[in-house]
Amino acid sequence: MMTHTPHNLSITALSKAYQAGEMTPRQLVNELLAAQPEQDAAWITRLSAQQLEPYLARLDGVAPESLPLYGIPFAIKDNIDLAGVTTTAGCQEFAYTPDDDAFVVAKLIAAGAIPMGKTNLDQFATGLVGERALPVFGTPANAFDPAYVPGGSSSGSAVVTAQGQVSFALGTDTAGSGRVPACFNNLVGVKPTLGLLSAGGVVPACATLDTISIFALGCDDAARVLSVTAQFDADNRWAREHDFAVHGQAYGVLPDLTGLRIGVPPRTQWHTDADYSGYMEAAIRQCKALGAELVELDCSPLLAAARLLYEGPWVAERYHAVRELIERNPEALHPVTREITLGGATPLAVDAFDARYQLAEYRRQADALLAQVDVMLAPTTPRLPTKAELAEAPIAVNSELGTWTNFMNLLDLSALAVPVGFNSQGLPGGVTLFAPAFEDLQLLSIARLLEKEFALPLGASAVARPQARLADSDLPMAQNGRVEIAVCG
Amino acid sequence: MMTHTPHNLSITALSKAYQAGEMTPRQLVNELLAAQPEQDAAWITRLSAQQLEPYLARLDGVAPESLPLYGIPFAIKDNIDLAGVTTTAGCQEFAYTPDDDAFVVAKLIAAGAIPMGKTNLDQFATGLVGERALPVFGTPANAFDPAYVPGGSSSGSAVVTAQGQVSFALGTDTAGSGRVPACFNNLVGVKPTLGLLSAGGVVPACATLDTISIFALGCDDAARVLSVTAQFDADNRWAREHDFAVHGQAYGVLPDLTGLRIGVPPRTQWHTDADYSGYMEAAIRQCKALGAELVELDCSPLLAAARLLYEGPWVAERYHAVRELIERNPEALHPVTREITLGGATPLAVDAFDARYQLAEYRRQADALLAQVDVMLAPTTPRLPTKAELAEAPIAVNSELGTWTNFMNLLDLSALAVPVGFNSQGLPGGVTLFAPAFEDLQLLSIARLLEKEFALPLGASAVARPQARLADSDLPMAQNGRVEIAVCG
Numbered sequence: 001m002m003t004h005t006p007h008n009l010s011i012t013a014l015s016k017a018y019q020a021g022e023m024t025p026r027q028l029v030n031e032l033l034a035a036q037p038e039q040d041a042a043w044i045t046r047l048s049a050q051q052l053e054p055y056l057a058r059l060d061g062v063a064p065e066s067l068p069l070y071g072i073p074f075a076i077k078d079n080i081d082l083a084g085v086t087t088t089a090g091c092q093e094f095a096y097t098p099d100d101d102a103f104v105v106a107k108l109i110a111a112g113a114i115p116m117g118k119t120n121l122d123q124f125a126t127g128l129v130g131e132r133a134l135p136v137f138g139t140p141a142n143a144f145d146p147a148y149v150p151g152g153s154s155s156g157s158a159v160v161t162a163q164g165q166v167s168f169a170l171g172t173d174t175a176g177s178g179r180v181p182a183c184f185n186n187l188v189g190v191k192p193t194l195g196l197l198s199a200g201g202v203v204p205a206c207a208t209l210d211t212i213s214i215f216a217l218g219c220d221d222a223a224r225v226l227s228v229t230a231q232f233d234a235d236n237r238w239a240r241e242h243d244f245a246v247h248g249q250a251y252g253v254l255p256d257l258t259g260l261r262i263g264v265p266p267r268t269q270w271h272t273d274a275d276y277s278g279y280m281e282a283a284i285r286q287c288k289a290l291g292a293e294l295v296e297l298d299c300s301p302l303l304a305a306a307r308l309l310y311e312g313p314w315v316a317e318r319y320h321a322v323r324e325l326i327e328r329n330p331e332a333l334h335p336v337t338r339e340i341t342l343g344g345a346t347p348l349a350v351d352a353f354d355a356r357y358q359l360a361e362y363r364r365q366a367d368a369l370l371a372q373v374d375v376m377l378a379p380t381t382p383r384l385p386t387k388a389e390l391a392e393a394p395i396a397v398n399s400e401l402g403t404w405t406n407f408m409n410l411l412d413l414s415a416l417a418v419p420v421g422f423n424s425q426g427l428p429g430g431v432t433l434f435a436p437a438f439e440d441l442q443l444l445s446i447a448r449l450l451e452k453e454f455a456l457p458l459g460a461s462a463v464a465r466p467q468a469r470l471a472d473s474d475l476p477m478a479q480n481g482r483v484e485i486a487v488c489g
Numbered sequence: 490m491m492t493h494t495p496h497n498l499s500i501t502a503l504s505k506a507y508q509a510g511e512m513t514p515r516q517l518v519n520e521l522l523a524a525q526p527e528q529d530a531a532w533i534t535r536l537s538a539q540q541l542e543p544y545l546a547r548l549d550g551v552a553p554e555s556l557p558l559y560g561i562p563f564a565i566k567d568n569i570d571l572a573g574v575t576t577t578a579g580c581q582e583f584a585y586t587p588d589d590d591a592f593v594v595a596k597l598i599a600a601g602a603i604p605m606g607k608t609n610l611d612q613f614a615t616g617l618v619g620e621r622a623l624p625v626f627g628t629p630a631n632a633f634d635p636a637y638v639p640g641g642s643s644s645g646s647a648v649v650t651a652q653g654q655v656s657f658a659l660g661t662d663t664a665g666s667g668r669v670p671a672c673f674n675n676l677v678g679v680k681p682t683l684g685l686l687s688a689g690g691v692v693p694a695c696a697t698l699d700t701i702s703i704f705a706l707g708c709d710d711a712a713r714v715l716s717v718t719a720q721f722d723a724d725n726r727w728a729r730e731h732d733f734a735v736h737g738q739a740y741g742v743l744p745d746l747t748g749l750r751i752g753v754p755p756r757t758q759w760h761t762d763a764d765y766s767g768y769m770e771a772a773i774r775q776c777k778a779l780g781a782e783l784v785e786l787d788c789s790p791l792l793a794a795a796r797l798l799y800e801g802p803w804v805a806e807r808y809h810a811v812r813e814l815i816e817r818n819p820e821a822l823h824p825v826t827r828e829i830t831l832g833g834a835t836p837l838a839v840d841a842f843d844a845r846y847q848l849a850e851y852r853r854q855a856d857a858l859l860a861q862v863d864v865m866l867a868p869t870t871p872r873l874p875t876k877a878e879l880a881e882a883p884i885a886v887n888s889e890l891g892t893w894t895n896f897m898n899l900l901d902l903s904a905l906a907v908p909v910g911f912n913s914q915g916l917p918g919g920v921t922l923f924a925p926a927f928e929d930l931q932l933l934s935i936a937r938l939l940e941k942e943f944a945l946p947l948g949a950s951a952v953a954r955p956q957a958r959l960a961d962s963d964l965p966m967a968q969n970g971r972v973e974i975a976v977c978g
Contacts, residue, residue, distance in 0.1 A: 234857065238850040316838035320846075323839065347838035349805035350812070357696055357809075360726040411564065434765055 007253050008463045009167045011072050011221040013111070018064035018071050025071030025114060026056050032116065032165060034072060041138030042156040042163075042339050044078045044088055046117035051085075053360025055114045060193050068111030068228055075158045075169035076105060078118035079125050081201035082213065089203040090123035090133055093332035094325055102201025103236065104170065104229045111228045112233035116166050119156025124339065125172050126154040126318060127204040128180045128381075128401040130155025131390050132334050139387075141461035143185045144427050151181030151401075153205075154213065158185040158409035161215045168225050174205045174310055177383070178213025179417035179432060183380040186459055188222045188447065189417035190214040193437040194409055195240030198233030206317035207238070209309075209409040213420035217458040218465065219418070219448035223251045226440065242438050249441040252448055260446070263373035265299040268489050271403050273383040275423040283431040286453050287377065295373055298454060301365035306369040306406035308362070310399055311356035314410075319344030337388055359410055366411045370436055379404045380417045380432040404432060414440045419456050430454075481485040497952045498656045500561050501709040507553035507560050513930065514560030514603060515545050521562060521605065521654060530627030530717065531568045531645040531652075533567045533577055534605035542572075543565030556601030557717055564658035565594060566646045568614050569701065570690035572804055572972040578692040579612035579622055582821035591690025592699050592725065593659065593718045600717045605655050607956070608645025612823045614661050614694040615807060615830065617669045617870075617890040619644025620821050620879050628876075632949035633916050636875050640670030640890075642694075645704065647674040650704045651948035657714050660702040664798055665693045665870070665894025667702025668906035668921060672869040675917035675948055675969040677704040677711045678906035682926040683898055687722030695806035696727070698798075698898040706947045708907070708937035712740040731927050738930040741937055747780035749935070752862035754788040759891050762872040766914040769868055771909050772920040775942050776866065784862055790854035792909035795895035797851070799888055801844035803899075808833025819875065827885050849897055855900045859925055864935060869892045869906045893921060903929045908945050913918045917945075 007014070007028070017023045029052055036046065055342045064070040079089040081098035082105055088095040101109060109115065120140050122132035130152035132374065135138050138444060142148040144163035144387025148158050158181030161169045171178040171193040171237050182189025197212040204210055212229070216222035233239040245252070270280060284294055318341045319326070322333070330338055381401045390397050408415045415434035422428050433443045457464055496503070496517070506512045525535065529857040562609050565571050568578040568586035569592055590598060596602065609629050611621035619641035629644045631637040632651035639648050643660025647670030650658045666733040671678025679702060686701040693699055705711035715717070722728040733739070751759045759769060773783055807830045808815070811822070819827055859865065872888045879886050887907055897904045906921035911917050921933045931972040946953055 048633045148591075208842070235847070237853045239853075262828075313838040313841075320839045320842050344839060345837075348839035349802040349836035349838055350809045350833060352802075352838035352841040353697070353806050353809050357726070364723075373592075411888050 006165070007162050008458065009073070010217045010458060011069065011167050013071055015064065015070065015169060025059050026069065029056060029073065033233055034166070039250070040157055041150070042140040042159040044090070044121055044137055044156070045085055046119050047085070047115065053129035054115070055109065059112060062112070069223055070078065070112035070219045071241050072168070073116045074108060074113050074159045075119045075166045077121055077159050077169070077171045078079055079121060079172055079203040080105060080170055082115050082118060085118060087118070087123070087203065087345050089280055090121050090137060090334070091325070092134070093329055094322065097239060098201065100201065103198035103233045105201065107229050107231060108225070109259070118161060119154070119169065121155060121339045122177070124203070124318065124341070125153040125174060125177055126323060126337045128176050128405070129153045129390050129398050130181060131394070132336050133386065133436065134334055145425070147186065148384055148386070148427065149387055149390050151184035153177040154181050154215070156319045156456055157215050158182055158189075159185055160215065161185070161187055163350040164459060164463070166460045167217065168221055169215040171215055172202060173211055173213035174207065174209045174409060176402050179216070179405050179415065180381050180401055182215055182417040183242040183419070183430045184384055184428065186419045186453070187454060188219055188419070190216070190222045190226060190440070190442050190444070191225065191408060191415045192230065192240070192242075193414045194412060195238050196242060196434060196438070198231075198236045199238045200219050200233050200236040204317070206314050206373070207321070207366045208317065209314065211409065219444050219451050220252070222416070223441070223444050226444070230440075246439045249439070251441045251445055254445045254449060256290045256445065257287055257449060260292045260375065261295055261373040262287050262292045263295050263369070263376040266296050269299050269303065270379050271382045272379045275427075275429055276379055276381070276383050277381065279420040279429045279431055283450065286450055290449055297369055297372065297376070299369070299378070300318060301362045301369065301401065302407045302411065305362040305366065305410050306403060308355060308359060309406040309410055310402070311382050312354070313352040315340060315342065315344035316347050316352065321445055363411050367436070375433055375435045375439070375443065378432050378434065380430055381405065384427055384429065408434060412437045414438060416443050416445055416447055418450055419455065420450070420454055492907055496653070497947065498562070498653050499706045499947060500558065500656050500713055503561055503656060504553065504559065504918070512743070514548050517560065518545060518562065518603060525654070531609055531629040531648040532770055533579070533607050533609050533626055533645070534574055534606065536574070541603065541605070544598065548601060551601070557713055559601035560596060561602045561657070562605045562655045563597060563602050564605055564608045564646050564649045564655045566610055566643050566658070566660045567694040568610060568657055568661055569594060571604050573605060574607060574724050575655045576607070576692065578614070578822055579610050579823070580812065580814070581623070581625065582809065582818055587690065592722045594686035594690065596718050596720060597714070601919060605824055608643070608649060608658065610644060611642035612826045613692070613745055613807065613811060613830070614642040614663060615826045616641045616887055617665050617894070618879050619670060620876060620883070621825050623823055624747055636877070637672065637873055638876055638879050640654050640673035642666040643704070645670055646704050647676055650674070650706065653948060653952070654952045656706065658704040660699055660704055661691060661694065662702035663698045663898060665891050667704070667870055668894050668904065669870050670889055671704055671906040672908070672919045673873055673917065675908045675945060677705045677708055677908070677940070679705070679711045679715060679933070680897060680904045680930070681715065681719065681929050682729070682731070682903045683901060684727050685719050685731060685927070687725045687931065688721075689722050689725040689726045691904075693810045695803050696810070697806065698803065700898065708933050708940050709741070711905070712885060712930070712933050715933070719929075725866065732961050733927070733930050738928070740930045743938060745779045746776055746935065746938060748760070749781045749861040749864065750784055751776050751781045752784050752786040752858070752865040754867055758788050759868050760871045761868045764916075764918055765868055765870070765872050765937070767912070768909040768918045768920055772866055772939065775939055779938055779942070786858055786865070788858070788867070790851045790858065791896045791900065792857065792892070794848060794851040794899050795892060797844060797847060798895040799891070800844065802836040802841040802846070804833035806833065807838050821956065829884070833841065852900050856925070864922055864924045864928070864932065867923065869919055869923050870894065873918065898921060900927045903927060903931050903934055906940055909943055910945065912921055
């Protein structure tokens with residue numbers, strides 16, 4: 001387990017430290033820079049002290065309490081623009097240097113956050129594994145065990161957050177790229193409703209299905225980042241206006257889950273291995289203990305929609321995004337990414353419409369399903385593969401990982417991955433909560449209650465979650481060392 | 490001008506007559522059957538007295554005031570199912586006999602309406618002219634002058650309503666098929682918000698852009714039909730739930746247009762001939778006289794979206810709808826329809842996505858445009874062509890007619906065509922009101938005020954509009970014989 005700083009990097013803890021005068025952003029950044037290893041495949045570009053100085057200088061003389069993210073270090077997946085720094089999307093031939101920050105990055109910086117660099121990813125955000133990077137960039141290791149995949153495509157963002165190199169990170173999430181790596185690295189992974197966070201300044205993967213995602217050490221942190229970034233961007237074609245207040249949503253006010261109806265797929269549909277079944281069981285028990293009513297719901301329409309993403313014509317969007325490059329210089333692409341993306345060159349428009357019709361039918365069925373409950377609970381992914389397993393079947397294993405993530409954006413749902421515990425080897429895992437669009441704050445509020453009960457450590461650090469409580473003793477997840485660290489740490 | 494019955498067939502008038510005991514549905518239907526010409530290209534199938542009997546029998550002993558459409562005769566475009574009667578969509582080889590009524594037809598019959606038959610159309614609802622029917626079906630004549638096109642694709646539905654063969658008719662409207670023929674036959678043509686009326690039991694044209702439309706003699710009639718048919722169909726994938734009350738909408742409560750901001754395109758964007766420019770001028774003057782504030786708005790994004798429909802990949806949806814037939818037996822299609830539809834076989838999925846991206850940008854711009862006003866006023870179509878003109882350039886003239894109709898469903902707008910007056914040859918014309926989705930009742934309420942002021946006769950009949958008022962004397966539209974008929978009739 002790698003830990004780069006002894007500090008608790010959670011936003012709550014850092015804000016408290018700044019406000020108490022125990023530390024300055026410049027001190028923290030210097031510590032973080034000093035702790036950085038020479039080589040780190042989790043990053044594609046790290047900002048130098050000189051590049052960081054303007055972000056620090058703008059905080060000089062500013063009261064820490066006046067900015068919601070004052071002095072909070074964060075990482076940016078390298079398919080999201082940071083002004084003046086190369087955006088590669090994992091492909092040197094594609095790279096460009098933007099003049100402007102992505103809309104969401106600009107909001108974070110304006111709120112006082114400090115961009116530490118751009119993180120590695122599955123090239124063009126195509127993958128759920130974190131292993132589809134060019135050799136020049138290397139592939140990040142899972143923050144808990146380098147024999148395991150970090151998850152992708154937002155591999156670097158997840159790993160540097162788990163390791164305590166930053167407090168939070170931006171990823172993107174089209175088919176699970178923000179949830180799978182969160183699950184594999186003991187993080188909260190928020191996949192906001194499509195259009196809630198502006199796509200302005202983001203390299204498209206499947207433009208109709210892309211969203212920026214948030215990796216955080218906990219729900220309170222994620223909620224704070226969401227509140228800063230979920231602003232309507234009138235200049236972006238995919239942006240959707242919203243008003244959480246109109247829908248009666250607020251973060252963190254739920255005292256428990258009494259009266260809440262939570263849908264769960266029947267066990268035969270989980271497709272999980274023993275560890276991931278265990279995480280589901282633990283989450284179900286904890287939801288019940290918190291007062292929720294669990295309702296088993298046949299999720300066939302959701303799983304069918306998930307398959308549609310892989311078997312359908314949406315890959316033509318990936319081809320669209322890199323059409324000029326892949327036609328001119330196919331060698332610039334990672335071989336797996338190239339193979340997948342070229343598959344998008346040939347489907348016909350009539351097939352694209354046919355898939356839309358099928359999707360509309362699944363969406364109708366999904367809406368009817370979700371109308372029966374307040375929120376759904378499901379596996380985040382079936383299992384955590386090793387790097388070796390992935391290398392043997394790079395496409396099949398990747399596809400399997402998307403079983404419970406692929407359908408969310410197709411069906412216009414809000415979703416988040418929340419950690420639940422660790423397996424006997426100390427590897428983390430969790431579950432996913434999802435609901436119709438714009439239920440993002442409700443999901444975070446529910447996840448926050450689970451997080452309090454499970455009381456896991458922060459990311460891959462030895463730092464205990466503040467005010468951790470003893471986890472329910474009949475939970476298998478509580479019977480391993482990690483939770484003990486959390487309790488005793 | 491053909492008139493098949495001396496009765497005022499407006500729903501309001503008929504309901505009054507039934508409730509006063511002046512007539513029975515059976516008497517009316519017998520009169521209508523007796524007045525039918527031997528041959529009438531406006532119909533594909535007319536119900537016999539025997540076929541009509543069950544619909545009449547179910548009204549026996551029922552109080553007229555207990556059903557909103559008690560004894561109201563209506564026509565159904567022949568791409569919408571009526572149980573037990575062939576649906577052809579204008580193609581014998583495609584024809585089938587449905588067991589069930591379309592969802593909307595079932596609602597009308599349950600409300601007491603009597604289906605008189607299935608009407609002619611541009612084959613597969615592909616066209617805005619009414620001239621793209623197979624020889625076996627013939628082509629309907631414009632209800633005012635057989636030298637002119639009736640408008641399409643819902644040609645028969647418009648003509649039989651204007652002629653007083655029915656009180657109202659169902660059409661469909663993908664790119665203008667419910668508004669152009671309304672305009673050419675002095676009718677109100679309501680194009681509801683997509684998904685407001687169920688597509689269940691309707692032959693798709695472009696499934697993502699299709700809606701049933703309503704042809705009526707006036708706004709009160711259209712509102713009554715809309716209120717009966719706008720019910721959520723949980724079984725249809727395109728249906729959208731709505732609640733007008735939630736959005737503060739009610740029909741007919743506007744006393745005038747005071748305080749209303751109405752957007753109009755600058756004259757340079759109208760693309761109208763002298764007559765159709767005149768209709769726009771008349772409508773603008775009348776809106777001002779009713780107290781509205783007129784605001785000139787650059788409509789470039791709307792017109793660009795309209796072009797996208799013709800130049801873009803949506804024609805692949807038309808190909809999808811008849812794929813099996815057109816591959817097996819291309820000769821079954823009208824030559825123009827075949828040529829257009831086969832154009833949908835080749836576009837690529839990547840092009841379909843590209844067009845969606847462009848459309849999303851236009852939609853963003855359109856939303857910003859429409860947010861500046863309460864409602865928009867625009868030409869319905871640039872001009873009324875003769876059948877001879879159309880024959881010379883069947884695709885170009887057709888395309889021109891869609892200038893102001895093609896973009897409405899692409900941009901998810903509500904719209905309706907309302908008559909404004911007549912030209913010096915006694916041919917009718919009008920304008921279109923449009924607004925964001927689900928503003929349908931607001932549009933009808935505004936149109937109702939214009940309708941009262943213009944006080945035109947009903948359809949192509951000599952029947953004056955009840956309580957007709959003298960039209961504003963400075964309106965050019967008031968200076969012709971038609972309006973005098975209306976005033977004196």
